[in-house]
Amino acid sequence: MKKNVTLAMGNGGEENNALIREVFYEAFGNEILNKSEDAAVLEVPNKKIALSTDSFTVSPLFFPSSNIGKLSICGTCNDLSMMGAKPKYLTVGMIIEEGFGFDDLKKIVESMKRELEINGAMIVSGDTKVMPKGTIDKIIINTTGVGEVLQEGISSNAITQDDVILVSRDIGAHGATIFASREGIELESELKSDCTSLFPTVKALIDGGVKITALRDATRGGVSAVLNEWAKQSKVCVEVNEDDIPVSDEVKGICEMLGFEPAALANEGTFLIALDKKEVDKALEILKTFHQNATMIGKISDKYIGKVVLHSEWGTKRFLESPTGELLPRIC
Amino acid sequence: MKKNVTLAMGNGGEENNALIREVFYEAFGNEILNKSEDAAVLEVPNKKIALSTDSFTVSPLFFPSSNIGKLSICGTCNDLSMMGAKPKYLTVGMIIEEGFGFDDLKKIVESMKRELEINGAMIVSGDTKVMPKGTIDKIIINTTGVGEVLQEGISSNAITQDDVILVSRDIGAHGATIFASREGIELESELKSDCTSLFPTVKALIDGGVKITALRDATRGGVSAVLNEWAKQSKVCVEVNEDDIPVSDEVKGICEMLGFEPAALANEGTFLIALDKKEVDKALEILKTFHQNATMIGKISDKYIGKVVLHSEWGTKRFLESPTGELLPRIC
Numbered sequence: 001m002k003k004n005v006t007l008a009m010g011n012g013g014e015e016n017n018a019l020i021r022e023v024f025y026e027a028f029g030n031e032i033l034n035k036s037e038d039a040a041v042l043e044v045p046n047k048k049i050a051l052s053t054d055s056f057t058v059s060p061l062f063f064p065s066s067n068i069g070k071l072s073i074c075g076t077c078n079d080l081s082m083m084g085a086k087p088k089y090l091t092v093g094m095i096i097e098e099g100f101g102f103d104d105l106k107k108i109v110e111s112m113k114r115e116l117e118i119n120g121a122m123i124v125s126g127d128t129k130v131m132p133k134g135t136i137d138k139i140i141i142n143t144t145g146v147g148e149v150l151q152e153g154i155s156s157n158a159i160t161q162d163d164v165i166l167v168s169r170d171i172g173a174h175g176a177t178i179f180a181s182r183e184g185i186e187l188e189s190e191l192k193s194d195c196t197s198l199f200p201t202v203k204a205l206i207d208g209g210v211k212i213t214a215l216r217d218a219t220r221g222g223v224s225a226v227l228n229e230w231a232k233q234s235k236v237c238v239e240v241n242e243d244d245i246p247v248s249d250e251v252k253g254i255c256e257m258l259g260f261e262p263a264a265l266a267n268e269g270t271f272l273i274a275l276d277k278k279e280v281d282k283a284l285e286i287l288k289t290f291h292q293n294a295t296m297i298g299k300i301s302d303k304y305i306g307k308v309v310l311h312s313e314w315g316t317k318r319f320l321e322s323p324t325g326e327l328l329p330r331i332c
Numbered sequence: 333m334k335k336n337v338t339l340a341m342g343n344g345g346e347e348n349n350a351l352i353r354e355v356f357y358e359a360f361g362n363e364i365l366n367k368s369e370d371a372a373v374l375e376v377p378n379k380k381i382a383l384s385t386d387s388f389t390v391s392p393l394f395f396p397s398s399n400i401g402k403l404s405i406c407g408t409c410n411d412l413s414m415m416g417a418k419p420k421y422l423t424v425g426m427i428i429e430e431g432f433g434f435d436d437l438k439k440i441v442e443s444m445k446r447e448l449e450i451n452g453a454m455i456v457s458g459d460t461k462v463m464p465k466g467t468i469d470k471i472i473i474n475t476t477g478v479g480e481v482l483q484e485g486i487s488s489n490a491i492t493q494d495d496v497i498l499v500s501r502d503i504g505a506h507g508a509t510i511f512a513s514r515e516g517i518e519l520e521s522e523l524k525s526d527c528t529s530l531f532p533t534v535k536a537l538i539d540g541g542v543k544i545t546a547l548r549d550a551t552r553g554g555v556s557a558v559l560n561e562w563a564k565q566s567k568v569c570v571e572v573n574e575d576d577i578p579v580s581d582e583v584k585g586i587c588e589m590l591g592f593e594p595a596a597l598a599n600e601g602t603f604l605i606a607l608d609k610k611e612v613d614k615a616l617e618i619l620k621t622f623h624q625n626a627t628m629i630g631k632i633s634d635k636y637i638g639k640v641v642l643h644s645e646w647g648t649k650r651f652l653e654s655p656t657g658e659l660l661p662r663i664c
Contacts, residue, residue, distance in 0.1 A: 006658070012552025012598070013655030036565060037488055038414040038548055039384035041481060044376055052371035053423035053476055054459045059467075082370040091385035093425075093474045098661075127386045132661050135391075137467035142425045144385055144476035149373060156369055216370055220344025233368060266344070323345030326338070329430075329464050 005100045010130030020128060023102075027109045028092075028116070028123040040124035042089055042146070050085035050147040052076055055093075057140050059330040061104065063181040065192035066268075068141060069108030071332060073115035074197050074268060075219070076143040081202040082215040082271065084154040085147030087121040093142035094126070098133045108139070118197045121145065151206050156214050159234035163213050163274045165298040166283060168201065169194065169291035170246035171223050175265030176254040178331055191250035196269030201290045205273075210283045214274040219332055221323050223263040226272050227298075227308045228322040238308045240298035240320065264323040266331045274300070337432045342462030352460060355434075359441045360424075360448070360455040372456035374421055374478070382417035382479040384408055387425075389472050391662040393436065395513040397524035398600075400473060401440030403664060405447035406529050406600060407551070408475040413534040414547040414603065416486040417479030419453040425474035426458070430465045440471070450529045453477065483538050488546050491566035495545050495606045497630040498615060500533065501526065501623035502578035503555050507597030508586040510663055523582035528601030533622045537605075542615045546606040551664055553655050555595040558604050559630075559640045560654040570640045572630035572652065596655040598663045606632070 008015040025034065032040050056072040066074075077087040092112070096105070116122060173194040180191060198217060205212060214234075216226045223245070231238045247255075247262045255262050275283060280296060287294035303309065308320040340347040357366065364372050388404040398406075409419040424444070428437070448454060505526040512523060530549060537544060546566075548558045555577070563570045579587075579594045587594050607615055612628060619626035635641065640652040 007661050008656065008658045010552075010661060011655055011657065011659055012554075012557050013596075013657075013659075014653075015656060016553070017654070035487070035489060036561070038411040039382040039417065039477075039479065041415055041417075041484075042381050042383055044379050044381055047376050047379070049374050049376055049381075049478075050371040051374055051421060051423060051478060052457050053425050053474070055425040055427050055461050055474060057427060057461050057463055057468075079370040083373055085371065085373075089383060091383060091476050093385050093387040093476075095387050095389060095472060125384050129387050129389050130661065131389055131469070135469035135662075136389075136472075137463070140427060140468075140472070142385070142387060142474040142476075144423050144425075144474075145371075146381075146383060146478070147371065152373075155367070157367060220342075221348070222344075225344050229368070264345075321346075322349070323343055324340065324347060325343065326340045327343055327345075329339050329342060329462065330467075 003102050005096050005098060005130055007098045007130050007132060010128060023105060023109055024126060027113045030122050032124045042124065045148045048149040050080045050083040050149055052079035053144040054079065055140060055142040056332060057330045058332050060181050061138060063193055064177050066195035067108055067111055069111035070115050071195050071268060072141040072143045073112050074195055075332065076145040077119040077121060078198045078217045080145050080147030081199040082217055084151035084206065085149045087119040087145050087147050087199055089124045089146040090121055091125045091144045092123050094128045095136060095140040096130050097136045097138050098130055100139055115197055119199050151212065154212050154215055156216060156230055156233045159214050159230055159236055159274045159300060161300045161302060162276050163300045164277050164280060164296055165238065166273045166294065167297050168271045168287055168294050170248045170293050171267055171270055172247060172251040172262040172265035174268040175328060175331060176251045179328055180254060189250040194267050194269040198269060198271055204286050205283060208282060208286045210279050212273060212275050215271055217271040218267045220266050222265045222267065224320050225322050227320065230274065231308050232306045235305055237301045237303045237305055238298055239301050240308065241311050243313045244295060244297045246293040246295060263320060264327060268332060335434055337428050337430060337462055339430045339462050339464060342460060355437060355441055356458060359445045362454050364456045374456065377480045380481040382412045382415045382481055384411035385476040386411065387472060387474040388664060389662045390664050392513050393470060395525055396509050398527035399440055399443055401443035402447050403527050403600060404473040404475045405444050406527055407664065408477040409451040409453060410530045410549045412477050412479030413531040414549055416483035416538065417481045419451040419477050419479050419531055421456045421478040422453055423457045423476045424455050426460045427468060427472040428462050429468045429470050430462055432471055447529055451531050483544065486544050486547055488548060488562055488565045491546050491562055491568055491606045491632060493632045493634060494608050495632045496609050496612060496628055497570065498605045498626065499629050500603045500619055500626050502580045502625050503599055503602055504579060504583040504594040504597035506600040507660060507663060508583045511660055512586060521582040526599050526601040530601060530603055536618050537615060540614060540618045542611050544605060544607050547603055549603040550599045552598050554597045554599060556652050557654050559652065562606065563640050564638045567637055569633045569635045569637055570630055571633050571643065572640065573643050575645045576627060576629045578625040578627060595652060596659060600664060
């Protein structure tokens with residue numbers, strides 16, 4: 001096999017088949033994928049499934065704790081998990097620039113394989129395109145996933161004043177890490193992306209009998225975007241205590257250096273939960289087994305419908321707006 | 333709304349939401365999509381579903397009879413149809429270059445909408461990324477589809493010596509059209525892409541009681557790639573009469589000019605069927621209501637297992653190999 005991806009490897013013929021067999025089937029092979037049909041035929045466990053898609057364009061491709069491959073599996077599996085679903089079947093669309101190195105491609109694919117195992121999911125169908133040099137920057141990966149809904153009714157449109165808001169860990173690590181990596185900022189700290197699969201945490205909550213109102217991972221747009229969407233979609237006011245939002249010293253440092261707001265930074269393994277006040281203790285006990293700094297950050301009211309209010313430690317308050325402008329392109 | 337896509341429209345915040353609402357929801361909006369959850373929750377009609385993904389990188393974006401938007405719906409819906417499935421739910425991943433024009437984006441989205449209607453399918457989940465100028469050439473679209481399996485057991489691994497091979501129409505139109513468009517070859521002819529949704533034809537075959545062994549649309553790699561895959565996957569010899577393969581004069585002209593083989597050119601609305609000899613008359617009667625030049629092109633034997641033999645009108649024979657080398661990058 002060659003050392004780099006060639007245009008011919010996207011031709012639908014011999015070289016394309018060789019790439020698919022030697023790299024993708026080698027890592028992802030299973031009874032369904034190996035049938036090499038135009039579409040995978042799947043037995044779904046019940047009649048309610050979750051379906052989600054995401055394209056990954058992150059730059060750089062490799063960054064502290066993770067890479068585009070791991071991210072591409074976490075991203076889609078997490079979106080399924082956020083609907084209370086167990087990730088089952090994934091498709092993968094690889095779009096690769098001519099000349100891309102096989103060593104990097106294999107590292108990416110190996111990371112995907114490991115992350116699929118964590119989710120108990122498998123790749124059942126795929127597509128590989130190769131684009132001429134200069135028409136795409138290195139590699140883009142699309143993943144689409146089918147999940148089995150374990151807990152029905154989780155919805156961003158269902159939050160009421162009986163609910164409070166929890167966060168699963170300290171925020172902003174992914175955004176800060178990508179920014180530091182891209183700009184070549186050398187950090188002596190432990191800053192690394194939070195990129196991780198959230199299904200194990202969600203499963204623990206469901207298995208623990210926690211009744212969840214809404215779940216959302218705070219990816220592009222960060223915690224600000226999620227809270228604003230929830231406020232609008234559920235027609236409620238979200239009130240958050242700024243001081244209660246956990247932010248690591250490393251992320252604070254990057255934010256102060258660059259004038260970013262931690263709540264606007266992207267995360268790839270951090271999520272928000274809305275649930276009834278009565279469920280808080282049980283939920284936090286479970287969340288803390290995954291991250292010690294999981295905590296409650298806010299409550300729901302009817303003060304400013306569709307808005308997010310941030311209370312400072314000084315007793316002042318302001319609206320936390322959904323992010324605007326270009327923060328960090330190619331964050332995920 | 334601005335006239336061009338900006339980086340901020342991929343930020344996960346305000347501008348991103350505005351783009352999604354004003355362009356994508358405007359065209360694709362439905363009860364499921366409008367819920368704006370992390371994943372769509374779907375009721376599947378039975379426990380057997382088909383799942384397929386494809387990324388579309390075609391250049392140019394607009395070409396005779398079609399564009400990347402129509403192609404992105406046809407491509408995935410056709411892959412589902414080729415497994416005997418009715419296209420039901422699609423996801424769409426848009427990856428757009430900063431500065432891409434809104435007029436073109438809207439034309440693309442409108443074409444997608446029309447083609448979804450033909451298939452009776454809907455977009456239930458999506459993702460939009462914007463990449464900085466120069467890091468991607470204009471736009472790439474990924475679509476992934478879930479279909480309801482109408483006829484079980486259709487498989488490229490199931491072809492036997494009782495089967496014969498039919499083609500649904502004249503071949504190579506898409507490949508020839510893209511090549512002519514890209515090179516600026518002015519044709520006074522009627523050459524246009526065959527890009528079309530095949531579900532109506534497949535449904536007519538199934539409704540007509542035709543028992544199908546295998547179906548495959550002859551996209552990248554053309555008829556040569558499909559026949560070679562079938563020969564290998566089903567461990568049979570495919571014997572084809574070269575003269576029986578319908579090729580239009582326009583496609584013949586392009587092929588002679590450029591030294592291409594029509595059977596290696598891509599199609600986007602042309603498929604091969606393997607079925608029992610006894611089913612031929614019924615199948616051709618139905619196929620001809622869609623394309624008058626649908627016809628039988630070959631049979632199955634055990635002469636050269638895993639190979640495709642092409643018989644010429646002069647009585648000579650040669651192996652038809654799976655395409656190698658770079659034919660036409662970004663054909664689909």
